[in-house]
Amino acid sequence: MTTIQESAGRGRPRSERAEKAIVDATLDMIGEGVTVSELSIEAVANRAGVGKTTIYRRWANKEDLVVDSLATLRLPMPEPGGTDVRADLIEYLEVMRSESSELRNRCITNIALNEADRFPDLYRRFRELVIEPRREAFRQVLRRGVATGELRPDLDVEVAMSMLIGAMLFHTKMSGPAYPVPDDLAVRLVDEALRGFRYDVTRNVAS
Amino acid sequence: MTTIQESAGRGRPRSERAEKAIVDATLDMIGEGVTVSELSIEAVANRAGVGKTTIYRRWANKEDLVVDSLATLRLPMPEPGGTDVRADLIEYLEVMRSESSELRNRCITNIALNEADRFPDLYRRFRELVIEPRREAFRQVLRRGVATGELRPDLDVEVAMSMLIGAMLFHTKMSGPAYPVPDDLAVRLVDEALRGFRYDVTRNVAS
Numbered sequence: 001m002t003t004i005q006e007s008a009g010r011g012r013p014r015s016e017r018a019e020k021a022i023v024d025a026t027l028d029m030i031g032e033g034v035t036v037s038e039l040s041i042e043a044v045a046n047r048a049g050v051g052k053t054t055i056y057r058r059w060a061n062k063e064d065l066v067v068d069s070l071a072t073l074r075l076p077m078p079e080p081g082g083t084d085v086r087a088d089l090i091e092y093l094e095v096m097r098s099e100s101s102e103l104r105n106r107c108i109t110n111i112a113l114n115e116a117d118r119f120p121d122l123y124r125r126f127r128e129l130v131i132e133p134r135r136e137a138f139r140q141v142l143r144r145g146v147a148t149g150e151l152r153p154d155l156d157v158e159v160a161m162s163m164l165i166g167a168m169l170f171h172t173k174m175s176g177p178a179y180p181v182p183d184d185l186a187v188r189l190v191d192e193a194l195r196g197f198r199y200d201v202t203r204n205v206a207s
Numbered sequence: 208m209t210t211i212q213e214s215a216g217r218g219r220p221r222s223e224r225a226e227k228a229i230v231d232a233t234l235d236m237i238g239e240g241v242t243v244s245e246l247s248i249e250a251v252a253n254r255a256g257v258g259k260t261t262i263y264r265r266w267a268n269k270e271d272l273v274v275d276s277l278a279t280l281r282l283p284m285p286e287p288g289g290t291d292v293r294a295d296l297i298e299y300l301e302v303m304r305s306e307s308s309e310l311r312n313r314c315i316t317n318i319a320l321n322e323a324d325r326f327p328d329l330y331r332r333f334r335e336l337v338i339e340p341r342r343e344a345f346r347q348v349l350r351r352g353v354a355t356g357e358l359r360p361d362l363d364v365e366v367a368m369s370m371l372i373g374a375m376l377f378h379t380k381m382s383g384p385a386y387p388v389p390d391d392l393a394v395r396l397v398d399e400a401l402r403g404f405r406y407d408v409t410r411n412v413a414s
Contacts, residue, residue, distance in 0.1 A: 160404055163373070193403065
């Protein structure tokens with residue numbers, strides 16, 4: 001643990017260093033599985049090597065602190081390559097898959113999914129900052145695919161988006177040493193979704 | 208709250224009534240959002256109107272109590288109607304959708320998803336008792352569809368199963384007053400999955 005005192009004099013203003021230490025402490029604790037209910041300002045202060053008043057000067061309560069801490073993680077989606085829908089969807093699902101292997105990210109998803117009932121403000125802001133931009137990235141790729149004629153003109157974009165993201169979350173959330181996420185999951189998901197499950201004799205004979 | 212004393216004399220052996228009160232108290236607390244970490248044997252005993260020793264006579268620790276309580280809920284999947292794969296898949300997804308509206312079930316899913324790291328034994332048993340039988344029900348419907356020729360002979364059953372279950376969980380987990388689950392979600396999911404997203408000119412001209 002690096003305390004504020006130890007890291008003094010590294011060139012950044014003291015208040016900025018304190019803020020970073022507080023945010024890091026918050027994210028570390030969440031990453032270790034501490035729930036928002038269990039998280040205390042005092043514990044964050046101890047871990048960050050600052051006084052509680054330093055935290056309260058900046059954040060009114062722990063919900064605000066958690067939301068701001070989560071926001072600093074910014075999980076950007078890559079710009080879609082734009083060659084074809086299949087490649088873009090696979091790339092986005094790969095981002096989700098590789099993120100899930102980091103414990104911090106897993107715990108953050110947990111908070112979003114499980115503490116929504118207790119901390120509705122936190123959930124609402126997390127949804128705006130993290131969840132919705134991701135959904136929108138998938139929607140845009142799917143809509144572009146409809147526009148280029150790669151995807152069906154009557155595709156239900158909302159449902160298509162939830163099938164891809166949902167299936168990846170289903171695997172990553174349930175994963176663990178005994179249940180690893182298959183390396184080729186993104187490709188397999190996208191190919192099944194694009195082809196469809198139904199056996200179409202005319203199509204299969206024709207191709 | 209019905210205590211053991213109040214419900215005495217209703218015809219069931221005292222020990223069976225006590226057990227039911229303990230399990231109900233456990234499920235109620237979990238349903239209210241109490242995490243396994245937070246749950247204490249003492250609180251369960253108070254709520255059930257029994258002494259702590261009554262609980263410890265039956266369960267060695269709270270993990271065992273929680274698993275046995277969850278197991279009593281048994282969430283059976285209906286026998287598939289067997290007319291066609293589409294109808295069976297819609298029926299199964301409808302079961303998942305209606306269950307999600309009950310808070311107890313939502314919280315139980317949360318435990319399974321979020322406390323896996325802390326309580327691996329609990330998670331393993333929950334997985335055996337609740338998660339795997341559901342997955343297997345979907346797999347069987349999909350495999351039968353392949354056998355009858357309704358679905359592609361080379362369908363990736365594991366991926367297909369996770370797309371359907373994952374998409375429904377994605378919606379039900381993220382739902383709430385501001386984000387209701389669409390009434391027709393099961394139908395829309397199954398139809399998109401069966402048709403596939405890709406626009407196939409030959410097929411669409413032919414049909």
